[in-house]
Structure formats: C-alpha cells, structure tokens
Amino acid sequence: MYSDGVPKLWNETIEAHRNSVREAILDATAALVAEHGPLSVTMSQVAEAAGIGRATLYKYFPDVESILAAWHERQIGEHLAQLSDAAEQPGDPSERLQAVLERFALISHQHIGDHSTDVAAFLHRSEHVAGAQQRLHGFVAELLAEGAASGDLRDDVAADELAGYSLHALTAAGSLPDQAAVRRLVQVTLAGLRPTDTPVEPSTRAAGKTRSHHQPHRHHRSEST
Amino acid sequence: MYSDGVPKLWNETIEAHRNSVREAILDATAALVAEHGPLSVTMSQVAEAAGIGRATLYKYFPDVESILAAWHERQIGEHLAQLSDAAEQPGDPSERLQAVLERFALISHQHIGDHSTDVAAFLHRSEHVAGAQQRLHGFVAELLAEGAASGDLRDDVAADELAGYSLHALTAAGSLPDQAAVRRLVQVTLAGLRPTDTPVEPSTRAAGKTRSHHQPHRHHRSEST
DNA sequence: GATTGATGGCGACACTTTGTATCTCAAAGC
DNA sequence: GCTTTGAGATACAAAGTGTCGCCATCAATC
Numbered sequence: 001m002y003s004d005g006v007p008k009l010w011n012e013t014i015e016a017h018r019n020s021v022r023e024a025i026l027d028a029t030a031a032l033v034a035e036h037g038p039l040s041v042t043m044s045q046v047a048e049a050a051g052i053g054r055a056t057l058y059k060y061f062p063d064v065e066s067i068l069a070a071w072h073e074r075q076i077g078e079h080l081a082q083l084s085d086a087a088e089q090p091g092d093p094s095e096r097l098q099a100v101l102e103r104f105a106l107i108s109h110q111h112i113g114d115h116s117t118d119v120a121a122f123l124h125r126s127e128h129v130a131g132a133q134q135r136l137h138g139f140v141a142e143l144l145a146e147g148a149a150s151g152d153l154r155d156d157v158a159a160d161e162l163a164g165y166s167l168h169a170l171t172a173a174g175s176l177p178d179q180a181a182v183r184r185l186v187q188v189t190l191a192g193l194r195p196t197d198t199p200v201e202p203s204t205r206a207a208g209k210t211r212s213h214h215q216p217h218r219h220h221r222s223e224s225t
Numbered sequence: 226m227y228s229d230g231v232p233k234l235w236n237e238t239i240e241a242h243r244n245s246v247r248e249a250i251l252d253a254t255a256a257l258v259a260e261h262g263p264l265s266v267t268m269s270q271v272a273e274a275a276g277i278g279r280a281t282l283y284k285y286f287p288d289v290e291s292i293l294a295a296w297h298e299r300q301i302g303e304h305l306a307q308l309s310d311a312a313e314q315p316g317d318p319s320e321r322l323q324a325v326l327e328r329f330a331l332i333s334h335q336h337i338g339d340h341s342t343d344v345a346a347f348l349h350r351s352e353h354v355a356g357a358q359q360r361l362h363g364f365v366a367e368l369l370a371e372g373a374a375s376g377d378l379r380d381d382v383a384a385d386e387l388a389g390y391s392l393h394a395l396t397a398a399g400s401l402p403d404q405a406a407v408r409r410l411v412q413v414t415l416a417g418l419r420p421t422d423t424p425v426e427p428s429t430r431a432a433g434k435t436r437s438h439h440q441p442h443r444h445h446r447s448e449s450t
Numbered sequence: 451g452a453t454t455g456a457t458g459g460c461g462a463c464a465c466t467t468t469g470t471a472t473c474t475c476a477a478a479g480c
Numbered sequence: 481g482c483t484t485t486g487a488g489a490t491a492c493a494a495a496g497t498g499t500c501g502c503c504a505t506c507a508a509t510c
Contacts, residue, residue, distance in 0.1 A: 017487085018487090021487095037290070037348065038264070039263070039264070039289065039290050039293075039348075040290075042466095042467065042468085043467080043468070043469090044466085044467060044468085052487095052488075053487095053488055053489050053490090054467095054468090054489090055469090055470080055471095055488070055489065055490080056487070056488050056489075058468095058469070058470080059486090059487070059488085062469090063468095063469095064264060065262070065264050065265075068264075118343070123262065123264075154413075154416075157409050157412075157413055161397075161401065161406055161409060161410065161413075162413065164397040164400050164401070164410075165394055165397050165410055165413050165414065167397070168393050168394050168395075168396050168397035169390055169393050169394035169397070169414070169417070170393075171393050172386075172389040172390050172392070172393035172394075175389050176386065176389070181386055183425070184382050184386060184425045185386065185389075185390055187382075187425045188379075188382055188386075188387065188390050188417045188418070188425075189390065189394070189417055190417075191379075191416060191417045191419070191421055192394070192413045192414055192415075192416045192417030192418075193413070193417075194416070196416050200408075200409050200412050238506095239457075239458085239506090242458085243458085246458095267495090267496060267497090268496075268497070268498090269495080269496060269497085270496095277459075277460090278459060278460045278461080279460085279496095279497090280459075280460055280461075280462095280498090280499080280500095281458075281459050281460065283497095283498070283499080284457095284458070284459080287498095288497095288498095
C-alpha cells in the first residue's frame with residue numbers, strides 16, 4: 001500500500017488521528033476559557049467538550065496547565081505565521097515593520113475577551129512556554145535591528161529591548177474600542193522607536209542602585225526629520 | 226444607651242480583626258501563587274497557609290477567583306499609592322510624569338516571577354476587577370492630559386489611549402534584566418508620548434490646528450499583561 | 451452578674467473532581 | 481488466524497468543594 005521504505009507506516013495515520021484529537025482538545029479548551037475564564041477550566045469539562053473520555057484526555061495532557069500552555073503555543077504560532085506573512089510583503093524595512101506591528105496590534109485587538117495572549121502570564125513556568133513567544137520576540141527584534149541599521153529606527157537601545165517594548169505596548173490594543181484607535185496606537189508605538197535627538201545616555205554615572213531621579217532632560221518639542 | 230458618642234465600638238475591633246485575617250489570607254495566597262502558580266491554588270491550601278479553618282475561609286471569600294481578585298486589587302492599590310507619591314514630588318509636569326512612569330516600570334520590574342500584576346488578565350470578569358486598575362489608568366491619563374495641555378506631550382491622541390499605551394509598554398520592564406534597561410524603556414516609552422510633526426490624523430493637515438476627531442471612549446478592559 | 455443575641459471559627463457531611471490502574475476493542479503486522 | 485500495539489472506557493481511591501450546624505466569645509440588656 002504505502003512505500004515500504006517507511007518502517008512505521010501505520011504510525012502515520014495514528015499520528016494524524018492523535019493530532020486531530022489534540023486539536024479538538026485545544027479548541028474545546030479555548031471555548032471553555034472564553035466562556036468561564038481559565039481558572040474554572042477542569043479536565044472533566046475539557047474531555048466532555050472535546051467529545052472524548054476523561055481518562056483518554058490524560059493520555060494527551062497531564063493537567064490543565066499543560067493544555068493551556070499548548071493552546072497558547074498554538075495561538076502564538078498562528079500569530080507568528082501571520083506576522084511573517086506581513087513581513088514578506090514588499091516594501092522598505094520601515095513599511096514592513098509598520099505592517100507587522102499593525103498586524104500584531106490588530107490580532108491583539110481581535111482577541112479581546114479571549115485570553116489567549118494573556119495566558120502566558122499565569123502559566124507557572126512561563127519560561128517553558130517561552131517557545132513560540134521567544135520566536136515572536138526574536139522575529140520582531142530582527143526587524144527592529146534591520147530598521148536600526150538602515151537608520152529608520154533608533155539605535156541607542158538594543159533591538160531586543162525595543163522588541164519587548166513594542167510587543168507589550170501593542171497589547172494595549174486589546175483595550176481599544178475600534179481599529180482606528182489601534183492604528184493610532186501603532187503610530188504612538190512607532191514614535192517611540194524612531195531615532196531621537198536626545199539619545200539614552202550610555203553611562204555617565206557609575207553603577208548605582210539609587211532610585212532618585214537623575215538629571216532632568218530638556219527635550220525639545222521639535223523632532224524634525 | 227449609655228455612651229452615645231461611640232455606638233459601635235464593638236464593630237471597630239471586630240472589623241480590625243477581620244481585616245487582619247483578610248490580609249493574612251491575601252498574603253498566603255500571594256505565597257502560593259508565587260510558588261505553584263495561580264492555577265493550582267486551592268481553597269484548602271489557602272486556608273492552611275493562612276492558619277485558619279477551611280470553612281472559615283468561605284466566610285471571607287466565596288472562591289479562589291475572588292481571593293485572587295482581592296489580592297490583585299490590593300497590589301494595584303499599593304502601586305497606585307506609590308505612583309501618587311511620585312507624582313506629588315515637586316517639579317514641572319514633564320518631570321513628574323517621568324518620575325511616575327519610571328516608578329511604575331520599576332514596580333513592574335520588581336515583580337517578575339510574582340504574577341501579581343498579570344492576574345487581571347485571567348480573572349474572568351476582568352471588568353469587575355477593574356476598580357483599582359481603572360483608577361490607575363485614570364491617574365496616568367490625567368497626568369498625560371496635563372502634559373498634553375502644557376505642550377510637553379502629543380495632543381493628537383487622547384490621553385486615555387496614551388495611558389493604555391504607557392501602562393502596557395512599561396510592563397515590558399518585567400522582562401528586563403536590570404534597572405538601567407528599565408530606564409531605557411522609560412525613555413523609549415516617553416519618546417512615544419512626545420509631540421510629533423506627523424500627527425496621526427489622516428487628513429486635516431490644512432492648518433496648524435488639529436481638530437480632535439476622536440471623542441474619549443468609555444469602556445476599558447484589562448490593563449496589564 | 452446572668453441572660454440574650456449576634457458573630458467568628460471549626461468539625462462534619464455529601465458531592466464533585468482528580469489521577470491512575472485495569473479492561474476492552476479495533477487495526478496493523480506476521 | 482493470531483499477536484501486538486495503542487486508543488478509549490470503566491472503576492476506584494484520594495483530594496477538593498460547598499454547606500450546615502454546633503460551640504465559643506463578646507456586646508448589650510435586665
């Protein structure tokens with residue numbers, strides 16, 4: 001039937017089945033989270049909603065947290081795919097960056113109520129979850145590094161840190177009422193990324209842990225070009 | 226009725242006691258969350274950790290979600306107090322704003338691992354929780370409105386939206402390694418708030434005066450991630 | 451100072467959820 | 481046909497949940 005080069009031909013169909021069941025579990029979980037919140041999700045509910053026996057569920061995931069982690073990974077993965085798509089559109093780096101950030105903001109805005117993006121915050125070992133999240137961060141950081149190299153963006157702060165800034169700032173889109181507001185948010189966020197005439201001072205002061213406000217900046221209102 | 230000066234003296238001591246027990250519950254919850262994550266917190270564990278009977282716990286809170294909500298409220302309240310303190314320091318509006326934002330960023334940075342600020346994301350009725358969070362948002366929005374009025378900050382975007390932007394952007398401090406990075410983040414965030422020569426309004430660039438198309442919207446959602 | 455009333459704390463009970471061990475069955479491979 | 485492999489359901493012990501009712505305590509009243 002199949003190519004006999006593969007020793008585990010039977011394994012392929014079973015893998016496909018497991019995958020479909022897994023997807024059903026994740027879908028059911030998403031629905032339950034959207035309805036009752038992540039805290040009240042139980043293995044029993046998930047099993048019933050997914051249409052499988054409860055004991056069977058344990059053959060896929062050991063506990064609720066693992067399910068939520070997997071769900072979160074899937075979500076981020078999908079988002080990352082959309083962002084990659086947006087990044088591949090033609091245009092100069094600045095335009096592409098804007099397209100990516102706007103895409104991300106719109107995704108965040110789309111998922112209000114659904115806690116998919118926020119889930120990472122309360123999974124205990126957030127570091128474990130960091131898989132897709134890391135890739136997302138790295139992806140944005142790379143774009144930002146490009147922009148900094150071409151002079152479109154500020155280079156006085158590491159692209160890594162700017163990526164964190166951007167991603168967090170744009171999650172504010174989840175609280176916004178409409179897409180026009182989302183676009184304004186993207187503009188504001190981008191404004192924070194552009195080169196400044198008052199760059200962050202590198203190290204005029206030694207390593208001190210005092211909190212007190214450092215020297216006041218006199219910033220000019222004109223940010224020409 | 227002997228002493229009519231203080232009719233409910235008994236009520237005061239009992240209230241004090243209830244408050245202390247309540248604080249103990251919240252402290253115990255915080256410890257449990259820090260150790261095992263919010264998902265695995267149970268009423269039994271909280272009761273034992275707080276040193277009270279489980280049934281007694283139900284006289285204070287009906288379920289885990291309520292406890293987490295109360296804990297979150299307390300945290301935000303404390304943060305708000307610190308921010309108010311920072312805002313009352315002398316200085317011009319711009320300096321005060323920077324002090325407040327830096328304080329907030331440092332608080333976010335301080336609480337890495339502890340999910341106190343992230344909890345709002347997964348409480349089901351986040352709108353219910355929004356009490357202190359709303360005040361925090363309004364507090365920052367007010368500062369931003371001041372800055373916009375004095376010309377130190379951009380006025381092409383509603384202070385309301387800028388507040389959401391700022392608070393979200395600064396939560397990125399939770400992922401930063403040291404305080405120097407936190408200060409850089411504050412600078413980047415502030416850069417997004419300053420006036421720009423390319424305001425967000427699509428048209429209406431005729432005169433130097435911008436018409437505010439956007440009216441302040443009313444409803445918000447969860448604030449932190 | 452004894453009684454009454456109201457309130458906090460806790461033991462106990464019935465019920466649900468959890469995690470696992472065991473069993474059955476369907477399909478691939480010989 | 482017979483064996484093997486693994487998915488899926490049933491069964492059970494342990495833990496968690498929500499509630500009722502009893503007791504101790506303290507304020508207020510006689």
